[in-house]
Amino acid sequence: MGLKNENVLIVDDDINILELIHRHLQSFNYHAYKAVSVKEALAILKDSNIDLLITDLRMPNVDGMQLINYVSEHYPKLPKLVVTGYPSVDDALNVLKSGAIDYLVKPFTKEELRQAIVKSFAANKQHSEENIAQTKVNKEGNQQYGELIGRSKAIKKVTAIIDRVKDNKATVLINGESGTGKELVARSVHYMGKFSRAPFIAVNCGAIPESLLEAELFGYAKGAFTGAQEQRSGLFQAANKGTLFLDEVGNASPAVQAKLLRALQEKEVIKVGSQKSEKIDLRVIAATNSDLLTMVQKGLFREDLYYRLTVVEINVPPLRDRKEDIIPLVDKFLTKYGLEYKDRVVKITSDALEVLMRYNWPGNIRELENAIQRSVIMCEKQIGLEDLPDNLKVKISFSDDELMPLREMERRYILKVLEATGNNKTRAAYILKIDRKTLRQKIQ
Numbered sequence: 001m002g003l004k005n006e007n008v009l010i011v012d013d014d015i016n017i018l019e020l021i022h023r024h025l026q027s028f029n030y031h032a033y034k035a036v037s038v039k040e041a042l043a044i045l046k047d048s049n050i051d052l053l054i055t056d057l058r059m060p061n062v063d064g065m066q067l068i069n070y071v072s073e074h075y076p077k078l079p080k081l082v083v084t085g086y087p088s089v090d091d092a093l094n095v096l097k098s099g100a101i102d103y104l105v106k107p108f109t110k111e112e113l114r115q116a117i118v119k120s121f122a123a124n125k126q127h128s129e130e131n132i133a134q135t136k137v138n139k140e141g142n143q144q145y146g147e148l149i150g151r152s153k154a155i156k157k158v159t160a161i162i163d164r165v166k167d168n169k170a171t172v173l174i175n176g177e178s179g180t181g182k183e184l185v186a187r188s189v190h191y192m193g194k195f196s197r198a199p200f201i202a203v204n205c206g207a208i209p210e211s212l213l214e215a216e217l218f219g220y221a222k223g224a225f226t227g228a229q230e231q232r233s234g235l236f237q238a239a240n241k242g243t244l245f246l247d248e249v250g251n252a253s254p255a256v257q258a259k260l261l262r263a264l265q266e267k268e269v270i271k272v273g274s275q276k277s278e279k280i281d282l283r284v285i286a287a288t289n290s291d292l293l294t295m296v297q298k299g300l301f302r303e304d305l306y307y308r309l310t311v312v313e314i315n316v317p318p319l320r321d322r323k324e325d326i327i328p329l330v331d332k333f334l335t336k337y338g339l340e341y342k343d344r345v346v347k348i349t350s351d352a353l354e355v356l357m358r359y360n361w362p363g364n365i366r367e368l369e370n371a372i373q374r375s376v377i378m379c380e381k382q383i384g385l386e387d388l389p390d391n392l393k394v395k396i397s398f399s400d401d402e403l404m405p406l407r408e409m410e411r412r413y414i415l416k417v418l419e420a421t422g423n424n425k426t427r428a429a430y431i432l433k434i435d436r437k438t439l440r441q442k443i444q
């Protein structure tokens, strides 16, 4: 590595770290530039042809996160590697964990540094290749859009919407059951579009305690609460020019909902404990696996925020409603896990494939992926019935006598739901958790 003599810029206010990284870089045959402040770093970036930026996060005056935002905007092709000494939850490290930027936690070994650098260069190369390749369709009619795979009408509809929104900043709401690929869709909107060099930051509104979420999203002023010794920017600012992905947005508290509304409406945020508003410029994508509209009706989610979020809606249907996608997905996972565990592409018998096609996949694609991963590990030559997880194979059968009262129950239930929805078949199908086609058949 380093044979090409790439120019690497190291930014750190700690001289010892700066010197250490510098020495390592020289031994890897890189040409290293050193800066002890963001100001110096910007001067070097302007004058030299830098191929990789390695920066600390916490520095006096202007911090590393701001440098990263600046670089994302002005040098979008430049790969970035963050070196940080503070791997805490409330740190900007969340930004990095989202996978947008590579990071290395201090203290690190020379080898860890070497690998992180190789990864940063490689990831950058991959992104630029991904962007050129848009929708690819193979001879079996399987479509690949970035990482998104499928052949159903439903998935093609999803990728068609992504194509429409990827290059603008319209707010997008992604609906779908757990494991259907909501996060992958959000990532595709970001990475297939023209803002892909800027950060993509994912926040799970359901996983962060309410009190922390507000500070995490909007930042806080010095002295805003005990322990707030310095002011800190929030994720809205960290995602500047890029995408902030609000996962499980239905779990945001009323206080956070009010602040989100303000951020979307006014395009500005106010730090916790501050009065001053600051401009933001980014795209927000939200996702939910609960019915937000019902939550609005029950008073659990703000109606005005709901409409702000649903400028564009993408519904990712459950796998059982698009079973055509099973085969291309199985193919992908057989290749992926075959190479990982068996050093070859693993095959599957037609019996086993039939079981996969029949199963109704309550856990959707995540469950399918886990089933294939497990089966690849368990199988000898190819995946047969005996290698599949047992729960996929359970079959319950009823005699006609047993079925009769069940059908009567079903009939009455469907009629009740139709009555309650004023004969609205779309709503009724939704409540009954069946698709409209099935409902129509049942009505007949």
Ligand SMILES: Nc1ncnc2c1ncn2[C@@H]1O[C@H](COP(=O)(O)OP(=O)(O)OP(=O)(O)O)[C@@H](O)[C@H]1O
Pocket (backbone or CB within 6 Å): 147, 148, 149, 150, 155, 176, 177, 178, 179, 180, 181, 182, 183, 184, 185, 289, 329, 365, 366, 369
């Ligand atoms: N169309 C697809 N093509 C390839 N892989 C997919 C597709 N859809 C989903 N996956 C894969 O399935 C897994 C689950 O997807 P993802 O995490 O995006 O789902 P999710 O809807 O966000 O789930 P949850 O609601 O549980 O968070 C991931 O590993 C993802 O890469």
Ligand SMILES: [Mg+2]
Pocket (backbone or CB within 6 Å): 182, 183, 247
């Ligand atoms: Mg998810």
